Amino acid sequence: MPLTPQRTIDDLKELRGLTGDEQGAQRVAFTDTWLKARAFLREKLGALPVTQHMDAAGNWWATLPGASDRVLVIGGHLDSVPNGGWLDGCLNVLAGVEVLRRVNEQYAGKPPVTIKLVDWADEEGARFGRSLYGSSAAGGNIDITEMQKLKDRDGVSLEDALKHVGVTLSDAPQARSELENAAAYLELHIEQGPVLEGLGLPLGAVLGTVGVERHTVTFHGQAAHSGSTPMNVRKDAFRAAGQLSQEIYTIAERHSGVCTIGSCKTLPGIVTSVVETCEITLDQRHLDAGKLAAMWQDAQDAARKFADEGGCTVTFGDLWHIEPIPFHPELIDAAEASVREVSGTAHRLPSGPLHDAAEVARSGVPTVMLFVQSLRGISHNRIEDTLEEHLALSVQALDRLTDRTIAWMQAQPGA
Incomplete structure (x- = not known):
């Protein structure tokens, strides 16, 4: 046979x-x-x-x-x-x-x-x-x-x-x-x-x-009226998250890995308010443990930078990890x-x-x-x-x- x-x-x-x-x-x-x-x-x-x-x-x-x-x-x-x-x-x-x-x-x-x-x-x-x-x-x-x-x-x-x-x-x-x-x-x-x-x-x-790092990244800003608050004084948590969503492509390219923002939650979550809290999930993958760690560090550094520039703060949470x-x-x-x-x-x-x-x-x-x-x-x-x-x-x-x-x-x- x-x-x-x-x-x-x-x-x-x-x-x-x-x-x-x-x-x-x-x-x-x-x-x-x-x-x-x-x-x-x-x-x-x-x-x-x-x-x-x-x-x-x-x-x-x-x-x-x-x-x-x-x-x-x-x-x-x-x-x-x-x-x-x-x-x-x-x-x-x-x-x-x-x-x-x-x-x-x-x-x-x-x-x-x-x-x-x-x-x-x-x-x-x-x-x-x-x-x-x-x-x-x-x-x-x-x-x-x-x-x-x-x-x-x-x-x-x-x-x-x-x-x-x-x-x-x-x-x-x-x-x-x-x-x-x-x-x-x-x-x-x-x-x-x-x-x-x-x-x-x-x-x-x-x-x-590949190794996987999965985290939450939560930006904390200030809710404000979407009509009466000038753009230059807003503490918009969503704006900081949006800037990070672009930066992850640069991070992935720099280290030859992959990065994905898979979900986004906003509060108060209404059309008439500047976003006070924005939580995103970040998935990063690489075959090299050192480069995987470097990608996560770069993402944290970028998140802090964008939060600071927008008058916000940022916190990080762990979801899952495998080497x-x-x-x-x-x-x-x-x-x-x-x-x-x-x-x-x-x-x-x-x-x-x-x-x-x-x-x-x-x-x-x-x-x-x-x-x-x-x-x-x-x-x-x-x-x-x-x-x-x-x-x-x-x-x-x-x-x-x-x-x-x-x-x-x-x-x-x-x-």
């Missing part, structure tokens, strides 16, 4: 028909549609000599035992955002199924190392606002007390949603045992951005996931070689979005990702798409990377 990338494309289309509608994919974690996707995966894996089980956090594992108990993990996620795309997450899993088919045939059911395919539970965080739930549980980075507080928009708690699929939230940290013998982790994903399309390239090797997570340099080399082998050229790029691979890498497992081009750079949208010839190349690249990684694992001390 040689590698057949078209089979992955056919599986993806079948899953789209099973779990999507005219608005897009509806595989939101822990819903009945998500369970239907899981059943579909179990069926596809049923033709292989693998054992399947759900771990304590709700992740689904298929294991092909090898001559060594050292484990190569191939991962992805079937869950989607509401009205999502047909490829986000599930390409990773179904391409992994095809690689398992080929490896099983080549080695007559006994590869040199054990291979596990995992469908991580709730990568998206779309329902409860906490992304990377399943992989963070397996990676040992989960706070049960905080997770017990999470509820969806209908008031259903994460704890109850997990009970619906047979999982007890307090047991989730036990999933850590799944990575005990993991020697490498591979993940294929659509890029979800425009870089590869802009370069005219089908595939890329991923350097790592940059670089992938394994030798596996990046292997990923680049695999991309070059199937497409004739290669490009290295960081991942702006977070992925389960970040949590696995944080746990100490050597990790790398492959990206395949996204048309128009669009994801989390029903128009998300990738050319079928590029999907086929991505399955081939993951397969070549699997072989290279097995060889790399065998060459490690103690293998």
